Amino acid sequence: MRSRRLLVMFSVSSLLGLGVVAPATANAPAVKALLSDLSSPKGLAINGARELVIAQGAFGAPGPVVVLPVQGRNKGVPTEVTDPFSLTDVAIDPHDGTAWAIGGDQHLYHQLSDGTIVDVLDIPGYQATDPDPVDQDMDPPNPIESNPYGLTVDHHGNALVADAANNDLLRVAPDGTTVTVARFDVEAISTDHLPPDLPFPLPFPLPDFIDAEAVPTTVVVGPGGDIYVGELKGFPFRPGTSHIWRIDHDADGAWCSVNTPDPDCSVFSAGYTGIQDIAFNMNSGTLYVYELAADGVLAFEAGFESGVFPPAVLLQVKRPGHDGKRTELAAGELSEPGGIVVGHNGKVYVTDGVFTGGRVSEVRLGG
Numbered sequence: 001m002r003s004r005r006l007l008v009m010f011s012v013s014s015l016l017g018l019g020v021v022a023p024a025t026a027n028a029p030a031v032k033a034l035l036s037d038l039s040s041p042k043g044l045a046i047n048g049a050r051e052l053v054i055a056q057g058a059f060g061a062p063g064p065v066v067v068l069p070v071q072g073r074n075k076g077v078p079t080e081v082t083d084p085f086s087l088t089d090v091a092i093d094p095h096d097g098t099a100w101a102i103g104g105d106q107h108l109y110h111q112l113s114d115g116t117i118v119d120v121l122d123i124p125g126y127q128a129t130d131p132d133p134v135d136q137d138m139d140p141p142n143p144i145e146s147n148p149y150g151l152t153v154d155h156h157g158n159a160l161v162a163d164a165a166n167n168d169l170l171r172v173a174p175d176g177t178t179v180t181v182a183r184f185d186v187e188a189i190s191t192d193h194l195p196p197d198l199p200f201p202l203p204f205p206l207p208d209f210i211d212a213e214a215v216p217t218t219v220v221v222g223p224g225g226d227i228y229v230g231e232l233k234g235f236p237f238r239p240g241t242s243h244i245w246r247i248d249h250d251a252d253g254a255w256c257s258v259n260t261p262d263p264d265c266s267v268f269s270a271g272y273t274g275i276q277d278i279a280f281n282m283n284s285g286t287l288y289v290y291e292l293a294a295d296g297v298l299a300f301e302a303g304f305e306s307g308v309f310p311p312a313v314l315l316q317v318k319r320p321g322h323d324g325k326r327t328e329l330a331a332g333e334l335s336e337p338g339g340i341v342v343g344h345n346g347k348v349y350v351t352d353g354v355f356t357g358g359r360v361s362e363v364r365l366g367g
Contacts, residue, residue, distance in 0.1 A: 030330040030364040034070070034349075035078055038358035039063035041351040043090035043151075044339035048097045052349055054360050057086030057104060058338070065090065065101075068360065070343065089151040089339070091159065100159045102148045108159060108172055120159070120176050123148045127166045134167060134186045136213050136234070139203050150218035150277070154249065155225060162216040162229055169219060169229055169247065182247050182265050184214035184231065185257030191236045199301065210236050214243075214256070218277045223285050225249045228268060229256075230275035230289065237297040242272040244289070244320075269320055273313070274300065276337045281346055287320035288329075288348055290340045303336075312337040312352060314363065330363050 035054070039062070043055030052070055056063030064080040065087070086104025093100070099111040108121040124146035135143035150162035154171065160181070161170040169181040189212040213234035222228050227247040245256045246268035254264035274292035281288075291313040292300045303309030312334040317324040329348075338351030338358070348363040 028364075029333060031333040031350075032362045032364065033359050034076065034361055035066065035068055036357065036359040038066070038351070038353075038360065040338075040354045041358040041360060042338040042354050043087050043101070044341045044349065044351050044360065045090050045092045045099075046341055046343055047092045047099075048094065050344050052341070052360060053090055053092060053099070054351065055087035055090035055101060056358070057084070058088050059354055062086040062104070070347070070349070070362070071345070088149060091151045091153050093153045093157055095155075095157060098157075100151060100153060102151050102161065106146060106148055108148070108151075108161060110159070110174055118174075120174065121172050121178060123161065123163065123170070126170070126178050127163065127168075130166070130168070130180055132166045132168065133183065134211075134213065136186065136211060150216065150229075152219050152221055154221055154227070160219045160221075160227060162219040164215045164217050164232065167214050167216065169216060169227070179252055181227070181251050182229070182245075182254035182256050184216055184229075184245070185255065185259060186211040186213055187233075187241070187258050188212075189233070189236055189238050189241055191238075193238050194236055194298075199298075199305070212236060212238075212241070216245075217275055220278055220280060221249075222246075222280050223282050227251070228278060228280075230272070230278040232274050232276075232292075232297065237274070239273040239294070239296040240271050242270075242275045242291075243267045244269045244272065244275070244278060244287075269317065269324060272315075276312075277340045279340045279342045279348075281342045283346065284318075285320070287317040287324070288340055288342065289315040289317060290337045290350065291315070292337060309335045309355070311335050314340070314350065316365070329365065334361075 039056045040058045040060035042058035045053045052068040054066045062084040065082040068078045088102040090101045101109045110118045127146040128144045131143035145165040147165035149164040159172040167184045171181045188209040215232035215234045218230040229245045233242045248264040251264040255262045256265040274296045277290040279288045293310040311332045314329045316327045334352045336354045338354040340350045
């Protein structure tokens with residue numbers, strides 16, 4: 001059973017009538033909305049001009065890519081740079097300024113410096129030749145299923161794609177040459193947190209432990225050049241079981257597992273819940289982790305029934321690793337998280353409301 005069923009398989013009609021949580025706070029708001037009324041804005045990046053690039057249509061109606069200056073003379077004046085388009089994620093190559101995007105058709109696109117858009121890779125087509133060896137689907141098994149969800153660009157100008165359904169990380173060159181950088185193993189997770197009345201039927205009696213899939217949702221390149229992947233962690237969706245993996249920058253075929261050590265892939269930081277996106281401050285090394293909800297995927301899923309989604313969790317992790325200090329930012333002010341990015345000036349920007357009235361905001365770091 002895969003979490004992508006809960007996160008991406010919703011029709012536009014299922015989104016009607018749902019409300020966004022907007023808890024009151026006694027202090028000054030820690031979130032400053034920069035742009036509202038967006039359509040499912042999950043993808044978020046910074047371009048060479050230090051502007052925000054916002055991709056829309058991840059789970060809802062298509063929308064144009066929007067460029068938003070956050071400094072300078074045109075600060076706050078958005079520009080639409082494409083026709084309406086459904087994109088799951090977007091990334092900018094910091095060296096040549098070209099853009100990469102995962103389309104709603106699950107193809108990987110590369111926009112060249114002259115504006116030409118190249119369809120580089122049919123990602124599910126590649127995964128059909130690259131089955132998931134730890135697929136846990138039972139009704140029926142589906143080891144070639146694909147859900148490309150996270151995207152970044154490495155130091156060589158290749159796209160890195162985290163595939164949440166195939167439990168792997170791909171490296172895709174501009175000419176379409178593709179290799180599987182890493183695969184993610186299952187992990188035995190306790191089920192003692194589950195309520196007796198699950199909102200969906202199970203095809204088997206509930207055991208004490210279930211082999212949960214990693215469900216990698218996000219990928220970034222860190223300050224030292226290595227690759228970092230955050231995972232949602234699949235059913236039984238136990239809070240506190242999501243990891244962030246560190247993968248060698250030139251890995252090929254790494255095995256990311258808590259059960260089998262691999263020098264090219266190891267747990268960098270653990271104890272998170274339903275990771276949606278991560279980002280580094282490339283100057284200080286501070287890590288930001290954007291989570292679905294404090295109580296995890298099942299609590300988030302309940303929002304589709306009630307129309308009220310729980311608050312997202314945004315963590316600032318200083319000296320990240322196994323003992324980094326974690327501080328929650330903007331508690332109660334974000335919901336339905338999309339993406340996160342850190343600007344060159346250290347400011348943190350997020351998208352939220354990806355199912356109901358999307359926006360992009362700046363997060364105040366002082367409280």
